[in-house]
Amino acid sequence: MRERVALVTGAASGIGAAMVRELAGRGWTTAGLDLAPAEDAHHSVGVDVADPAQVSASIRRIERELGPIEAALCAAGHYALVPVSDIDWGEWRRMLRVHLGGVVNVCKAVAPGMVVRGEGSIVAVTSDLAIGGGHAEAHYAAAKGAVIGLVRSLAVELAPAGVRVNGLAPGPTDTPLLSANSPWRRPSYVQTLPAGRLTAPEEVALAAAFLVEDATFCTGEILSPNAGAVI
Template identity: 55%
Template sequence: MSESAVALVTGGASGIGAAVVEALTRRGFTVGCLDLSGSAPGADYAVAVDVSDPDAVAGAVAQIRAALGPIGAVVTSAGYYEMAPVAEISADAWRRMLRVHLGGLVNVARATLPDLIERRGALVAVASELAVGGGDGDVHYAAAKGAILGFVRSLAAEVAGRGVRINCVAPGPTDTPLLALDSPWRASDYLMTLPLRRLATPPEVARCVEYLVCDATFSVGDVVNVNSGAVI
């Protein structure tokens, strides 16, 4: 893929998304962002949008296309995190978790796929190690992220023949504002169970995303587990 292409990043205002914006900018991409905040540090253009709303996403993607040009790379990192025992998860909480994580990916993929096919581009979805290993108190989050893996592998098979690469990064706990300071994922007893004994950093995850977008020309439907060895 030409590094002069336009990239679209969701959730680019902070955390992993902001690090991805920075990484792709360094590689020569012009970057547009979709984020609830309507801003993203380092992005060339940003639109305030709820990624769970398909019509709003379609309109926002059209705005970015009109402002920056055809989209050659997509990274979906918009999302949120909460823990709760399964008996305490309301029907609304289940629906919201799935709408934002899986629905957000689906909405963005459908809106950008014509551009990706035209430019033989790449899409990278950000999932989670919990999609692979599960977690106590993480049922609805893990289910939504697990659904992303199935979508990525199936869409990859569908469009690979047209030159589009669809892949996924599944980070372990990462040092972002999504993890509260008292989160169990930050606790020293948890960190000591990890081979690297620490959380990932957003730039480390972003480098894996950058690799899948720019360099991994033979990767299709792959899941890269960036998790400090948590699911070895």
């Protein structure tokens, strides 16, 4: 049997690292793209996902060394709480370049090969804030909302070739992205969640694995493993 190769961006920590561990445990060969070393991945490449040339060159190298990428999971990102009046244009552009641009760069690099082979799965991490909005999070929510539009459009475009494109919209997740003093960690907020706790990154990874391996009937879907934050 040939090895199944999965690409994960943002693989050094948080949700991306959990995705790497989950897929590796299911027998996938994992390649992680991140600015920091992705220690849990079989193959780690230091890449700025916002740079299309870096992403393209890295993916070509991975496919030469490991084989065709069957699944691409885009989890790279960053987060900040900033009132809209205080967001400068550099911050707007960075949010869009990393979140939306990072997914676009991966899709442009992996989709042609998937189309030729007639199969493939792409999963992009968006956010429940793209659906429900949030205070002082306009640039983050806007970038993540653009990812939802991208997912649904690519799903329509690539479905005839057997390539599925889906998204995950987690709520506040217990990762280093949320600082210790984040308002999303306050007991007064956590107690409002139907599940009464934050989402675990391993739970988001389980949802990603479902979309990659089992949900062959799904494309253009946005799953929300968010502890009931948005229902």
